[in-house]
Amino acid sequence: MNERDALRRLAVDLPRAGDDAAVVDGTVITTDMLHERTDFPPGTTRYTAGWRAVGASLSDVAAMGAEATAAVAVYADEAFDPEELDRFVAGAVDVCEAVGAEYVGGDLDEHVEFTTATTAIGTVDDDDASAGSAYVTRSGAEPGDALCVTGEWGRSAAALRLFERGTDDAVERANDLFRFTPRVADGRALSGGATAMMDSSDGLARSLHQLAEASGVGFALERDAVPVHPAVDDVVDDGRVDADRGRDDGDVDYSDADYSDAGDDADRGGGERFELAVHFGEDFELVCTVPEAEVDRVRAECPAGLVRVGTVVGADEGVTADGDPLPDRGYTHG
Secondary structure: OOHHHHHHHHHOOOOOEOEOOEEEOOEEEEEEEEEHHHHOOOOOOHHHHHHHHHHHHHHHHHHOOOEEEEEEEEEEEOOOOHHHHHHHHHHHHHHHHHOOOEEEEEEEEEOOOOEEEEEEEEEOOHHHHHHOOOOOOOOOOOOOOEEEEEOOEOHHHHHHHHHHHOOHHHHHHHHHHHOOOOOHHHHHHHOOOOOEEEEOOOOHHHHHHHHHHHHOEEEEEOHHHOOEOHHHHHHOOOOOOOOHHHOOOOOOOOOOOOOHHHHHHHHOOOHHHHHHHHOOOOOOOEEEEEOHHHHHHHHHHOOOOEEEEEEEEEHHHOEEEOOEEOOOOOOOOO
């Protein structure tokens, strides 16, 4: 059973599950777990790990359109190195400060590998929350809505390539790319206009399939409209598609990258560049649907930028890219 099947099973008895975070009496809460082997390639600093781990949970708060308020983390390792622990906490503190939240502590434990579990908390207006209008779920998209994304895509894929190069300059840049800014401000701007929204931790393609399932719709994606991070062009090698994290293998080993199962989709419309931007995942941008009449207004309020990349269509049309079926391929746990 993979992560998505497990979540479907849990949702039967846990009606608040299924979105990026749960909302209870105006409080938004979410939690994540990351491991050294599967989430932090060799060369990842503890500062980057603290930033990225806490940032992943803050990104879930952003996807609900909530205000981020606080975060905590569990830090577990084979032994407690004081300098590494200090750097992790510094990264956690700094990413919280970047979005107006506060890092307030957590727990320590011993484990066979470096592992961290993070929880972020946010708020929505209590009065509006009772009516379901103060936050955005995955289930409100309607045919005719514009499909939009924030920021630029493929930065984590580019970072992995740079980590693999192993030079000091490459590793330094990779760490910088790994330290994304959670789109809390953009989520807040979109909360007044988006009909559905989620973050893109599993990749754009997989996110579209998840939104389609939740909303009972389809999507027509325009390949050339997807904003690709400039770092992708610095590492791309058309014909060699080998980014682990876009695979469906779940917990993967960074030392053995192989994307040979990308198939024909990797050879059309941009090759590897499109693969890394759309299927790799871990970019932590927002994917949302917005009524046509609201696009210009909310775009002006999004500090990371908002780009229209397609249109919501009927469920019978499925999820496509330039008219071709877009594979439901991205990162899946398990």
